[in-house]
Amino acid sequence: MRSTVDASYQLGQQRLKADSPGFADAIAAAHATQQRPLCLCYGAGIEMYIARLGSGYIIKRMPGTGDQHAPTCPAYELPADLSGLGQLLGTAITEDPATGETGLKLGFSMTKTGARSAMPTPGSPGDSVSSDGTKLSLRGLLHFLWDQAELTRWQPSFTGKRSWATVRQRLLQAADNKITRNGALLDRLFIPEPFSVEQRDAINARRIAQWARAMAELGKPKALMLLIAEVKEIIPARYGFKAVIKHLPDQAFAMEEKLYRRMGRRFADELALWGAAETLHMVMIATFGINPTGVASVEVLSLMPVTAQWLPVEDGFELQQVEQWVREQRNFIKVLRYNLAKDKQLATVLRIQP
DSSP states (O other): OOOSSOOEEEETTEEEETTSTTHHHHHHHHHHTTOOOEETTSTTOEEEEEEEETTEEEEEEOTTOGGGSOTTSTTOOOOGGGSGGGGTBTTTEEEETTTTEEEEOBSSOSEEOSSOOOOOOTTSTTSTTOOOSSSBOHHHHHHHHHHHTTTTEEOGGGTTTOOHHHHHHHHHHHHTTEEETTEEHHHHEEOOOOOOSTTHHHHHHHHHHHHGGGBOOTTSOEEOEEEEEEEEEEEEOSSSEEEEETTOTTOOEEEOHHHHHHHHHHTHHHHHHHHHOTTOEEEEEEEEEEOTTSOEEEEEEEEEEEOTTOOBOSSHHHHHHHHHHHHTTOOEEEOOOTTOOTTSOOOSEEEOOO
């Protein structure tokens, strides 16, 4: 689900669109010869590069050139200084056009050696409200993937087309070719599939196979997985608390009471907004481990309320403005904070002229 304005590219003497006959073969051949396509959204064209995506290829914008494209172009990106992204480019986020990979420095651990779960301390790199620009907080990573997946974009033609299946697919595509110190982000990323009673056993089998790489082994640090999912509820369990995830009815996520209490204090505003607005979804990003009995336990987390259209909002004022612009059928991009603290003033949305 991208902009209604299809990008045109110049490849040598060819002018192509993504739906042009032979497009896939043309960009594969251009990749083999390290040829750089031009995006024709503006003037004589803006240089792009070709990266491998799974078994195929994709045309991507060159680092730092997103704001040079037309706002209606799929390659357009907000000027870095208009959002929290500018603080992170070149430090926590580095792109390599030669390989098509994006390196991510995470401010939270993807392994566990201690015995207890804990929220990061305020001001630490892993804190979801940290202003540290050298590493990605959990919230910063979620905002980055949401932006890369173009889930911050809205136009009237998207109405009724942005389901959880779409959100999941676009987030997985956004996570491809993203590399951390622990390896490929996709290897650790778990996003629940849309639930189907008929496919329940097959879905559970795929989940168990993916989680197997994070099963605890005696005497070794525990590898953690990364969860991005919609929260249904967070409730008391027989011991501690548990997060119940939509589209995952057969597997809750355990939470220690200390973690639960800290979450309530840290995300009091987000939780209050979620409780007051029936149309909101609550998205959780969390690291989690699997104990030898197969129980999933949350280690650290961050929460992000989103509208019915999956557009992130911070408070009731943003919710009103975003919902009004959706009703007025405007084209816009939602601005995200990444690691920036709440006292940093940012625009809520940027209007795009169709």
